[in-house]
Amino acid sequence: MSRKSFAIVGAGVGGLATALRLANRGHSVTVFEKNNQIGGRNRERVVGGAVFDAGPTLMMMLDPFRKLFADVGERLEDHLDLVQCDPNYRVFFSDGEQINCTSNMAQMMREIDRLSGPKDASRYPQMLGEFGALYHASMPHFVRRNYDSPLDLVRPRSLKIALKHRMLGNLAKGIARYYDDPRLRVLFCLQTMYLGLSPHDAPFVYAVLVYMEYGEGIWYPKGGMVEISRAIGRLAESRGVQIRLQTPVCTVDGHSVLLESGEKIEVDAVIVNADLPYAERQLLPKANRPANIDKRRYSCSAYMMYIDYLGSIPELLHHNIVLGAEFDENLAQLFERFEVPTDPAFYVAISSKTDSTKAVEGHENLFILVPCPNLTHAFSHEDALDLQSKVFNRLERETSFRRDHIASIETTDPNDWANELNLDRGAAFGLSHDLLQSVCFRPSNKSREQKGVYFVGASTNPGNGLPMVLIGAELVEQRLQTDGLI
């Protein structure tokens, strides 16, 4: 196979992994990134003396990470120093109860027993076993797979597997079958919020997220999640990839990219890692934009606070989830009415609990993620202040957090996600993963309208989350192979 040249638009994890895969085959690859650092959503942010992972904080499902390194002749362990977070996280319920969620089966059963009694505890192993089987069936047959048409799913073998594991049913209803305690029903379906998706809109196949968490555990790469971006970026450069930072692309077609500077680069094919709906709207030539572009549905967004905190909050672990009184109302506000939640659920991470290099002595790096609506309706400065005050009030009630210990704070809201990373509608997790935008219904990684343009990243197959985006890079490599380009 002759040496081909590729342009990759965006140095997110999907773009970097694709670049590494193609360069490893001996092809010429240039990555164009609009910002001044690699990683996209998985990049670093420094606030005062504290260092943050700006987006992802949970490393789960190690298999696609291992596979990327193995496929280019390397070992994950030689590039990332992983520690397991145990417990996975602490959940604060609105009734004052807490639970430490762990992937240690016996300990988790004790925690469920303490919270809601032996009947629910005894159901846990069965649930996790069924979700493990779902995970092992869905990965090869539905996730690690390129689709040419939704009809691909209607093959007898695929249908049989989907029906056996109830993959197409509704997640929230499916979880309710296992437990009577409403707190457990929330505990085992809140994981779809990692995709910015309501569990009421999620197909049951997303119960694999519960297995990933409880069956395999949550990991932290020493130095932070950004080390994942850096390790892939370093390897890609060592195989000859050229990464051009602060180089926004304004137009792509199948054989070239036009930079905002006016420079035009001719290549054999273009892989777009920038958010797919944005790219279809802004980067493809007008005549080659898909007809259904305005019918797409989006994930929610996230209002973020990055706080250099003076002192320590001992009631919080590295990872924590704080739930409001009415989770369903919270979901309806986010996904149906696009309102700022009245009693928001939120996530808090303090990676300096595991990695003391992330904050100066006597401080912690307090990261708060509050799911909020995407830009279907405008998000204002007042909305941000409203969320901030609700979160601070709740933390003050539950923990020793005090707002006068905030040494420094910076925030990101839906407008920033849209402006800084070109995430369409400020949807921090990309296109929604509802049933009709999942698996074979998700926008393809090969443009149907513009020959020679491919996509990799959270809004194409298989979807959002670092492991999925890495599998996305595998799928693009396969596509290019099938199309005779590599």
Ligand SMILES: Cc1cc2nc3c(=O)[nH]c(=O)nc-3n(C[C@H](O)[C@H](O)[C@H](O)COP(=O)(O)OP(=O)(O)OC[C@H]3O[C@@H](n4cnc5c(N)ncnc54)[C@H](O)[C@@H]3O)c2cc1C
């Ligand atoms: C707040 C938050 C928390 C998350 N938590 C987790 C977690 O705990 N675990 C997990 O696994 N996942 C998590 N995720 C999801 C994960 O971050 C994403 O799925 C993943 O990082 C997306 O990678 P990507 O390759 O799609 O591209 P992106 O990260 O979106 O990168 C795309 C790149 O393209 C660049 N770009 C855009 N337009 C242009 C242009 N015109 N020219 C040049 N460059 C351009 C952007 O600047 C960006 O660098 C989280 C996401 C968010 C937002």
